[in-house]
Amino acid sequence: MKEFVKERVENVLEELYGVENRTFKVEKPKDESHGDIATNVAFLLAKGLRKSPVKIAEEIAQRLSEDKAFKTVEAVKGFINFRFSEDFIKKEFKKLLLEKDDYFRENLGDGLKVQIEYVSANPTGPLHLGHGRGAVVGDTLARLFEFFNYDVVKEYYINDAGRQVYLLGVSILYRYLEGCKEKDIEFFENLGKTFQQDGYRGEYVKELAERLKDIIGNKLCFPKTANLEEIRREILKKERDIPLYYTEKYKPKDIIELVSNYGLDLMIEEIKKDLSLINIEFDVWFSERSLYDDELVEELIDLLKGKGYIYEKGGALWLKTSEFGDDKDRVVKRSDGTYTYFASDIAYHYNKFKRGFKKVIDVWGADHHGYIPRVKASLSMLDIPSDWLEILLIQMVKLFRGGKEVKMSKRAGTFVALKELLEEVGQDAVRFIFLTKRSDTPLDFDLDKAKEKSSENPVYYVQYAHARISGIFREFKDRYGNELKVEELVEYVDFLSEEVEEKLMKKVLFFKDELIDITLKRDPHLLTYYLIDLAGAFHHYYNHHRILGMEEKIMFSRLALIKGIQETIRLGLDLMGVKAPQRM
RNA sequence: GGGCCCGUAGCUCAGCUGGAUAGAGCAGGGGAUUUCUAAUCCCCAGGUCGGGGGUUCGAGUCCCUCCGGGCCCA
Structure with missing residues (x-):
């Protein structure tokens, strides 16, 4: 609708003044008495044309009021207010009924290759609330992009290299040894020191350890004398429920690495399961470790070296990021020869x-x-352009029950898992509520409210x-x-005669503008606001x-009207990944 | 100490590439069903848009500063 008006105005500018200008704004006025669409174009032209905005607005309005699409075009204090004609609205609404989703579609992306990377939580623990929010926001954006003909890849970056993964292995092994009646005490105690300091203490680690024990029994109670390869093969043979990517691919050099790899396989499967509970599936799971395996990190560092952006200090390699707006330079390779997360992150983005x-x-x-x-x-x-990478930040989610905050702490292992929330509240409500605030x-996530099946709860209101x-x-x-059939109803649109009905049609038609706006501004939360309003x-x-x-005429005309509304709500919910139920 | 985000009705929040009289939901009170789902609807209220200054024809929106809250870094 906006684009439609904008084009008309541009034509008139050309005709009347011979100017080209696309910078003016065409928007829905807050106040309905200012029409369906308004533009500030006259204000912007005033200077160049040496005329008052009021005068310009009048001239443009005069010219456009001949257009049949408009009932009125008024110049008010320099603004130009448009009101669509009934015929135009009905014509568009019929089009919408016949074309359905396609009516709202627009070739914004033109097949542009876009990657959205989200969640990417460390595979060292279950997903928690914050991840869930990022997941929903990222996934909804992906759906919007797909809708507007972008070629979208949804990707999850797995931090499967480095100390965190090592610590996962330590933690699982520690819990495993706890359950051994006879074991290598010295090994256990040494491991305990690391565990106490940096280990993962969540219940889930104990579960992972138990699962390991189910499969290999007590064979790891004396780790130093254990036959790693034999145990690995046993895991591969007995673990039938999940794919064993890491255990299979990597021959471990020590016991901790073996347990880490198996732990990774288990955790990633867990994470996938959690994500499927919230209706999210990724196209690509990208392994950080693969960047090292394929020597992409080294290559990248060499490349940067060649460009003169790397220097050595204190035995470490530094990147001159401060020359490009960072506060200071950053280490990419430590003095002990290991690469930093930053190094692989650059390699990853370069790879993208x-x-x-x-x-x-x-x-x-x-x-x-x-x-x-x-x-x-x-x-x-x-030399990658600065607008190539966009970063969206997702703020924390605080959980409230009975008006009190439910505290979360990953360290202590007392965080609230996404899974628990989904079990308690349900997928639709969680997805919807995560989109009720700018990300x-x-x-603040109010559990009591989320579970309530009433108008208190916007999810159900819309559904x-x-x-x-x-x-x-x-x-x-x-x-x-x-x-x-919709086809039978379409012609009856002509019999809609009430003002509310016209308003409803307009609200539905404006959904297209809304969707475009939401997508370009990356503001998926506005979907919920639109849907609640509709x-x-x-x-x-x-x-x-x-x-x-x-x-008959009235009945069918009204059926046509609500059909259009229903399709629109359904599409909106679809784009959010929320179900549109036939009955409740 | 440096950086980022936030501050809008009692509460939770929209509105922020400047635009006309600042919005919604909830909470409170009152009402609506012989009818296609009452998970609904209707009526009643509330504001120094954190304070101050600046830019502008015009500021909740942009800039500066202060206050308060959160996060990151040192």
Whole structure:
């Protein structure tokens, strides 16, 4: 709708003043009395044309009021207010009924290759609330991009290299040894020191250890004398429920590595399961370790060296990120010869670039925001344009029960897992509520409210609108014995005569503008606001208008109207990954 | 100490590439069902947009500063 008006205005500018200008704004005024669409174009032209905005607005309005698409075009204090004609709205609404989702589609992306990387939680523990929020935001964005014809790849980066994974192995092995009646005490105690300091203490580690024990029995109670290869083969043979990527691929050099690899396999499977509970599936699981295996990290460091951005200090290799806006230079290779996370991160992003993505969106926890300047700096060094990588920050989720905060702490192992939340609240409510607030501000998640099945809970409010409409069509079939096709209804749109009905049609038609806005601004939370608004408008209408049993023209016209509303709600919910139920 | 985010109605939040009289939900009170789902609807209220200054024809929106809260880094 906006684009439609904008084009008309541009034509007039050309005609009247011979100027080209696309910088003016076309928007929905807050106040309905200012019409369906308004533009500030006159203000922007005033200077160049040496005329008052009021005068310009009048001239443009005058010219455009001949257009049949508009009922009125008014110049008010320099603004130009447009009101669509009834005919135009009905024509568009019919189009929408016939084209369905395609009506809202627009070729924004033109097949542009886009990667969205999200969640990417360390595979050392189950997903918690914050990950869930990032997952929903990233996934919804991906759906929006797909809708607008971007070629989207959803990717999860697995931090499967480095100390955290080592610590996972330590923790599992420690718990495993705890359960050995006879064991290598010295080994156990040494391991205990690391465990006490940095180990993972969640219950889930004990479960992983038990699973290991189920498979190999007590064969690891004396780790030093254990036959690693034999045990590995036994795991491969007996573990049948999950794919064993790491255990299979990597021959361990010590016991901890073996347990780490098996732990990784278990954890990643866990994470996939958690994600499937919230209706999320990734296209690519990208392994950090593969960057080392394929020597991409080394290659990258050499490349940067060649460009003169790397120097040695204190035995370590530093990257001159401060030359590109970072506070200071960063270590990429430590003096002990190991690479930092930063090094593999650069290699990873460089790899994304080489894979041909024209745009990359990273969804990160807000606690990583300090990391942005160095990553951006490194990309500049590689001559990658600065708008190639967009980073969206997701703020924390705080959980409230009975008005009190449920505290989370990963260290102590008392965090709230996403899985528990999903079990308690349900997938739809969780997804919806995660999108009720702008993602870069903290979210308070009220468990009691989320579970309530009433108007308190916007999820059900919106879903109920959809289900109600389904109910009306069900009832129609019961009474009149036949299923209705949209095609039969379309022509009846002409019989809609009330102002509310016109308003409803407009609200639905504007969803396209809304979707485009949401996508370009990467603001998926606005979807919920739109849907709540539309659902509210429908519920209001429903309570004041009878549909079935009315005179035929009226009945069918109203059925056409609510069909359009239903399709729109369904599409909106689809894009959020929330179900649109037929009945509730 | 440096950086980032936030501060809008009693509560939870929209609105932020400047635009016309600042919005919604909840909480409180009152009402609506012989009817296609009451998980619904209708009526009643509330604001120094954290304070101050600046830019502008116009500031909740941009800039500066202060206050308060959160996070990251040192």
